[in-house]
Amino acid sequence: MIEIQKVVLHHLDLIMKNPFHTSIGTVHKRESIIVEMIDCEGIVGWGEVVAFSSPWYTEETIQTCLHMLRDYYIPYLLRTSFTHPEDIAPFFLQFKRNHMAKASLEGALWDLYAKKEQKPLSKVLGGTRQEIEAGVVVGMGSLPSMIQQIERFMDEGYKRYKIKIDPSNDIEIVEGIRNKYPDLPLMADANSTYTLGSLSRLQELDRFQLLMIEQPLSADDIIDHATLQKKLKTPICLDESIVTIEDARKAIQLGSCKIINIKPGRVGGLAEAKKIHDLCLKNNIAVWCGGMLETGVSRAHNIALASLPNFVIPGDISSSSRHWHEDIVDPQIEVKNGKIQVPTGDGIGFSIDRKALRKFRTTTLIFKK
Numbered sequence: 001m002i003e004i005q006k007v008v009l010h011h012l013d014l015i016m017k018n019p020f021h022t023s024i025g026t027v028h029k030r031e032s033i034i035v036e037m038i039d040c041e042g043i044v045g046w047g048e049v050v051a052f053s054s055p056w057y058t059e060e061t062i063q064t065c066l067h068m069l070r071d072y073y074i075p076y077l078l079r080t081s082f083t084h085p086e087d088i089a090p091f092f093l094q095f096k097r098n099h100m101a102k103a104s105l106e107g108a109l110w111d112l113y114a115k116k117e118q119k120p121l122s123k124v125l126g127g128t129r130q131e132i133e134a135g136v137v138v139g140m141g142s143l144p145s146m147i148q149q150i151e152r153f154m155d156e157g158y159k160r161y162k163i164k165i166d167p168s169n170d171i172e173i174v175e176g177i178r179n180k181y182p183d184l185p186l187m188a189d190a191n192s193t194y195t196l197g198s199l200s201r202l203q204e205l206d207r208f209q210l211l212m213i214e215q216p217l218s219a220d221d222i223i224d225h226a227t228l229q230k231k232l233k234t235p236i237c238l239d240e241s242i243v244t245i246e247d248a249r250k251a252i253q254l255g256s257c258k259i260i261n262i263k264p265g266r267v268g269g270l271a272e273a274k275k276i277h278d279l280c281l282k283n284n285i286a287v288w289c290g291g292m293l294e295t296g297v298s299r300a301h302n303i304a305l306a307s308l309p310n311f312v313i314p315g316d317i318s319s320s321s322r323h324w325h326e327d328i329v330d331p332q333i334e335v336k337n338g339k340i341q342v343p344t345g346d347g348i349g350f351s352i353d354r355k356a357l358r359k360f361r362t363t364t365l366i367f368k369k
């Protein structure tokens with residue numbers, strides 16, 4: 001039985017190694033909330049709020065998550081006992097969305113549970129891989145600067161390269177990269193910057209053999225993506241459109257995509273992420289694990305999740321050094337020959353570097369039974 005004694009929220013301010021430009025926002029400083037969950041036996045589970053400081057990716061922010069954690073979720077957690085992390089799902093159902101706040105607590109509960117079971121998180125999730133292939137996101141910029149980044153990442157052996165595109169910055173960039181590296185495993189994330197009106201432009205991208213185009217149309221759309229997929233050779237991958245397993249079911253039924261990017265934060269936690277993985281496996285829809293410019297705590301959860309059998313495409317699970325001069329996990333997450341070893345230690349399999357946690361921390365909130 002898991003009885004939570006104490007929850008500590010560590011509010012961090014991290015400086016990105018390079019500002020992360022996307023078509024819908026630029027992240028220079030990365031706020032984060034690290035959830036430290038301690039049970040009555042002193043076992044500690046770790047989770048992370050992956051929401052950004054402003055609502056440019058989804059409707060959640062660090063502040064909305066703080067509100068939900070402090071005013072709704074943690075008080076319940078401290079007066080309830082759990083036999084399994086999935087026991088928290090019925091409680092969460094009474095609150096609409098706020099998935100990243102839910103996922104931060106549910107993730108810490110999974111880590112704590114796995115530690116109590118003395119098993120790696122990957123194993124308790126049903127993982128089958130001892131190592132996962134790593135993909136990387138190339139920062140937006142001039143073609144020469146993007147080529148330079150790609151060549152640096154090729155030296156690290158990354159297995160998949162993701163660029164950001166929008167209607168003002170797509171064909172030239174993709175063509176330039178393709179001319180230099182015709183066989184590079186390349187994909188593009190549009191972050192909803194196209195409409196069905198951009199059909200001919202999107203069809204022009206078909207000639208570049210992209211692995212996929214991620215979220216071309218609006219974040220709450222499934223129907224227009226189905227219309228678009230019928231007219232594109234390039235597989236559509238959905239990210240922001242898939243918030244629940246019901247969204248995934250509808251997208252599969254309508255043929256809105258051929259690939260799904262699963263992010264535990266976006267879908268409300270690891271249990272929902274696993275359900276979406278299983279549904280996609282049954283329907284021959286490949287999945288990969290997306291990133292949220294997070295610290296190694298959330299990356300560690302993603303590594304465990306990506307060890308499940310249908311994560312057949314390298315995800316945005318790059319090394320700690322991709323975004324950070326110093327990460328808060330020990331050891332740092334390392335990509336070697338394009339792969340990451342799935343930890344065999346209990347839980348997330350990484351320790352927390354408490355010195356680094358203190359260094360980046362701005363405030364600490366403590367909640368006790």
Ligand SMILES: O=C(O)CCC(=O)C1=CC=C[C@@H](O)[C@@H]1C(=O)O
Nearest residue numbers: 022057137290291292293294316
């Ligand atoms: O975490 C990483 O290394 C990549 C993250 C990443 O590409 C994204 C995070 C959040 C919003 C977007 O910009 C993009 C995505 O949509 O996948």
Ligand SMILES: [Mg+2]
Nearest residue numbers: 189214215239
């Ligand atoms: Mg995306």
